[in-house]
Amino acid sequence: MNLIDLPLRVLRYFVAVADAGNVTAAARGLHVSQPAVSLAIRQLETALGVDLFVRQHARGVALTPAGTEVLREVRKLLSQVNDFATTLAGVGHALRGTLSIGCLAYILARYLPSIISGFTRKYPEIEVVFHEGDQGFLQQGMMEGWIELALTYDLQLPRRFAIERMLELPAYALLPADHRLARRRAISLKELVDEPCVLLDMPISRDYFASVFGALGVAPQVRYRTQSVEAVRSLVANGLGYTVLNHPSRTLTTYDGKQTRAVKLTDALPSAPIAAVHLADHRLRPVAQAFLDFTREFFRRERRAA
DNA sequence: ACAATGGATCATGCAACTCA
DNA sequence: TGAGTTGCATGATCCATTGT
Numbered sequence: 082m083n084l085i086d087l088p089l090r091v092l093r094y095f096v097a098v099a100d101a102g103n104v105t106a107a108a109r110g111l112h113v114s115q116p117a118v119s120l121a122i123r124q125l126e127t128a129l130g131v132d133l134f135v136r137q138h139a140r141g142v143a144l145t146p147a148g149t150e151v152l153r154e155v156r157k158l159l160s161q162v163n164d165f166a167t168t169l170a171g172v173g174h175a176l177r178g179t180l181s182i183g184c185l186a187y188i189l190a191r192y193l194p195s196i197i198s199g200f201t202r203k204y205p206e207i208e209v210v211f212h213e214g215d216q217g218f219l220q221q222g223m224m225e226g227w228i229e230l231a232l233t234y235d236l237q238l239p240r241r242f243a244i245e246r247m248l249e250l251p252a253y254a255l256l257p258a259d260h261r262l263a264r265r266r267a268i269s270l271k272e273l274v275d276e277p278c279v280l281l282d283m284p285i286s287r288d289y290f291a292s293v294f295g296a297l298g299v300a301p302q303v304r305y306r307t308q309s310v311e312a313v314r315s316l317v318a319n320g321l322g323y324t325v326l327n328h329p330s331r332t333l334t335t336y337d338g339k340q341t342r343a344v345k346l347t348d349a350l351p352s353a354p355i356a357a358v359h360l361a362d363h364r365l366r367p368v369a370q371a372f373l374d375f376t377r378e379f380f381r382r383e384r385r386a387a
Numbered sequence: 388a389c390a391a392t393g394g395a396t397c398a399t400g401c402a403a404c405t406c407a
Numbered sequence: 408t409g410a411g412t413t414g415c416a417t418g419a420t421c422c423a424t425t426g427t
Contacts (some may be wrong), residue, residue: 090415105393117416119395136394136423 084283092155094121095133103141125151144246157226177206180368183219183231184211187310187328188355192379193232200375205369223360229369235356236285243266243361245373247380250327251345252293255313257320258333258340267345270297270325277304277322281313293325293350301325317341327353329387331347355380 097107098118108115126133133148144152173327182191197209206231210227212218216237222228223242235244248285254273256263262272270293280290296299304322307313318339325346333341357373359365365373 103393104395115393116395116397116418120415123395141393 089159091121091125092159094118095125096155097151097298098122098134098142099144099148100234101141102143106141115210121217130349136218143343152377153225170201176204176365176368176371178368179208179210179368180228180366180372181210181212181227181235182369183222183228184213184370185215185219185231185233186213188232189192189213190310191328191330192355192383196376196379199379200372203375204368204371209372215283219358223358229359230365230372231358233356233358234285234289235354235358236289238356238358242358244376245357246354247357247377248355248383250329251352252325252327252344252350253329255317255324255326256342256344257318257323258342259320260323263342267347269347270294270350271299271348273323274301276297277302279303279305279307279313279316279322279324279328280311281308281324282306283308288351289327290325296350297348311336314341350372 089292093197094107094117098104102105103123104118105115108118119369122133129147129151131147131151132145132150134260135145136142168200193211197211200363201209208241212222214222216233219228219231219233220242222237223231231248233245238244240255254262254268254270264269274294274297280287280301280303290301305316310328313326314330315335315337316322318325318337318341335341357376359369359373
């Protein structure tokens with residue numbers, strides 16, 4: 082049978098076998114006979130012209146490399162079919178269903194709970210599921226279809242993504258409360274470069290902060306590196322160095338109860354833009370569009386409050 | 388060696404569809 | 408409308424492999 086003529090049932094059976102690692106168990110889960118599943122797998126293999134599984138008699142089946150690749154695409158397709166069915170079922174009805182979004186760790190901690198809280202109050206029939214990770218993880222999720230929309234920085238994003246900037250985060254200096262410059266309204270980063278620096282050492286942040294110092298033609302004396310914003314704040318609060326951040330925090334007190342001071346920078350430095358991102362050639366479902374609209378409005382209020 | 392496990396194959400029945 | 412066709416599911420059975 083031609084690939085295009087295969088029923089979706091064949092693909093569902095294939096995913097079930099891949100998940101179970103065993104045709105008989107998959108058949109039980111699908112409430113069909115084992116030969117029916119065997120036949121479906123054989124039909125798919127014939128249509129594709131590749132072996133999807135290695136049969137290990139009495140030990141089940143194992144995906145071949147081709148099978149692994151096909152599985153990824155089939156999952157994507159079935160997810161889109163589900164979305165399609167949900168969309169059709171929702172025609173003429175209120176927005177409902179599940180929305181899968183991705184979020185950078187810092188943006189998640191600082192903004193996402195407020196967004197989800199407000200959004201689910203407004204749309205109680207939409208369930209928001211989020212995936213937390215770095216830029217690469219979020220891009221992979223969108224490419225593979227299990228993240229529909231992501232909140233991340235508009236830094237180093239390929240052109241295949243549609244990007245809508247939500248909030249510009251200017252760089253500022255974070256100092257120990259008793260630092261000699263902590264009481265100043267604004268300073269130049271050049272006044273700090275000879276002191277030990279604490280660096281937020283995340284893949285994108287690393288490059289961003291390099292660009293900040295690069296803009297002034299200076300190099301920081303990096304004394305400590307960490308992947309946690311909160312750890313950066315604690316190191317600074319304990320007098321172990323200064324840092325440059327663009328993460329506005331509502332509190333200057335750290336986990337260990339120490340105090341920091343945020344001081345504006347007078348230098349012309351690049352800012353870090355928070356953006357809503359999705360695949361450019363992927364039309365957002367109504368639930369995702371509603372989330373995007375709500376997020377845009379949320380950050381508009383944040384900008385006004387800043 | 389033998390029992391258990393699990394995939395493949397075959398014959399058959401059923402339901403939906405086509406066509407005269 | 409009824410006979411023929413097609414596609415799919417099922418049970419029975421076979422066969423390969425593993426574990427004891």
